[in-house]
Amino acid sequence: MTTTATANESLAFDSAGHTQFLASSGEPQWLTDMRATAWSQFEQLDWPSRKEEDWMRSDLRAFKLDKYSLINPTTGTLADHDIPERLAEGVQPAGVLKTLDGQVIEESLDESLAAKGVLFGDLSRIAASSPEIVQRYLGTVVDSSQDRFAALHAATWRGGHILYVPAGVCIENPLRVAAGLTNGGTDSGHTLIVLEAGAEATFLYEANSAAADDKGLHLGGVEIIVKPGAHLRYVNLQDWGRGVWHFAHQRATIDRDATIQWTVAAIGSRFSQVSQKVSLIGEGAESQVNGVLFTQDKQQLTYNTLQNHAAPHCRSDFLYKAALQDKSRTVWRGMIGVDPGAQKTDGYQRNDNLLLSNQARADSIPGLEILADDVRCTHGSTSGKVDEELIFYAQSRGFTRKEAVRMIVTGFFQQIFDRITIESVREALGQSIARQVREYQ
């Protein structure tokens, strides 16, 4: 295990700050050039406006970038800052990487896997040591010019991490990344996962703040490339403090006969705007996307999702479930996009919302855009309150009202838990949800 804790001075999100960041990063020139290009995109673009469909229900007026720093000079371990790790229990990881305020503070990888050519660790470090791999893939999945947040992320990401699995290598145990954020800090971690043909891996990512009401900023990017016949299970647990602004572009491309099981659990943040896309680019590719959202207070979580069928005979399965408390709000706008020629597509999407208060609001907007003529696409969505008859039934068996609601909420999510094949993840998510349910009248 190596520890690379370096204290940096605080830098602002402005051109002086960015210039100094590039000068001090020690990254290869091609990467510095990429960042510089992205920075100029950032400078040219405006913040997204509510005229754009993805942002129509998003209010950014209270978001002020200058409240945050490009670099926070935070030191110590996650434990030093009381930042929890929820996916650690019951897991024998093949490798672990931890970040604190966007700084890699710990990384490790099984030697036997390193010997097989597996790369796992600090993306900046590996960009320098294995440039041929990182340069080939970095920035090829998420387009930095698509909006101002994507550009800002591409220009300023820190605490990035890569998993590269050579052809035919199957990694039994999960790789685990834990990102921690201190109050008011910035996390701009970038995830790059590449599975070469026939490779297999499980990747667990979690994001945590120290305290439930901590503030901060997350500028995220996830790029996943699954080559022919490869299989990836990817879990992303977001439990930032409820003062954190969370912006992320997450995209996976899945090639011929490859599969991805992508599980999202979003509990934290004040405001979340995530663009999540899966492109099935080779015949016979399959995706299963699962989402668990649990909101409270005045949280707003927005997910714009796309299941893009770019090749024939692909299957995409999508299920998001959200439970909402207090005055919280979720927005899901989901699209199944079938390209011309993607015949025999089998696409499914579903979103169920459970409203636990009269003030909560769930917007659910499924959509289909089909440019092929021999496909099967189905979608559905439901939103409703907890059924009083269910509460009465449980109460008539001795459950208190609160116990009844908690049980019903847990049961509501069970359909997704049933799909999660990793027991430790199931348990961690179950506990995270049970912790959130409050007194409900």
Place this chain on the structure above:
Amino acid sequence: MSHVLKIENLHVSVEGKPILRGVNLEMHHGQTHALMGPNGSGKSTLGLVIAGHPGYEVTDGSITLDGEDVLEMEADGRARAGIFMAFQRPVSVPGVKMADFLRHAATNVRRPDRKEGEELIAMREFRKELKDKMTQLKMDPEFARRYVNDGFSGGEMKRAEILQLAMLQPKFAILDETDSGLDADAVRLASASIAEIGHNKMGLLIITHHDKLLEHNPPEFTHVMLGGRIVETGGVELAQELHSQGYERIRAAHPDAVRANQEMLDDSAEPAAV
């Protein structure tokens, strides 16, 4: 100690419309009572009101259990005090396994003072007990792993309710048409199961249209409900008479109750929204 469930002059309304119009009923622990009557006479309502359904307004009268005011208790308090109702159409609880549901329920009912978050009955001993009970009731062990009532057939639902009765061992149980929708063999099995679990071990109030469920559970008392009141009470022979000859004689003897019953049926037949 003999427990007593006492219902006195119970008046109940839904949205201002009277449904129960002065029900009196006294049950002792160990007794079996049959509650019969035509559709819409208020039988299920009486059961739901005893169990504490929040949709009913008690406008007059009282329900007490060993002198304690039952109407003051929430539904879960009543369950913990020893009242159980087997529902005619139990709701399904998706995602919650029967075993987990029952373990939590049994813990709360057996330890009425348990606080939220305190430990449940130990998993191992509970599983054994559940398995034994399911064997006794001739139920497939797979049942315990299924979600509560989710996708159950009519017969499975009724047996699941009987299983809950067996696990919770209440002082008083109301069985609301636990025979409806079952074929003859299934009714016989239900009847025998109820007898094995409950006969003489608790107070049973059996709501039924038929005498089959009473085969193994001969009632000491048979009550006939009409128009929201108990208009006649007799012994086991009354149940037999109603089953073989219907309600002709009762209707003729209680024209005012017939009118009340008709009003209630007319009300409930009206469209819900105008």
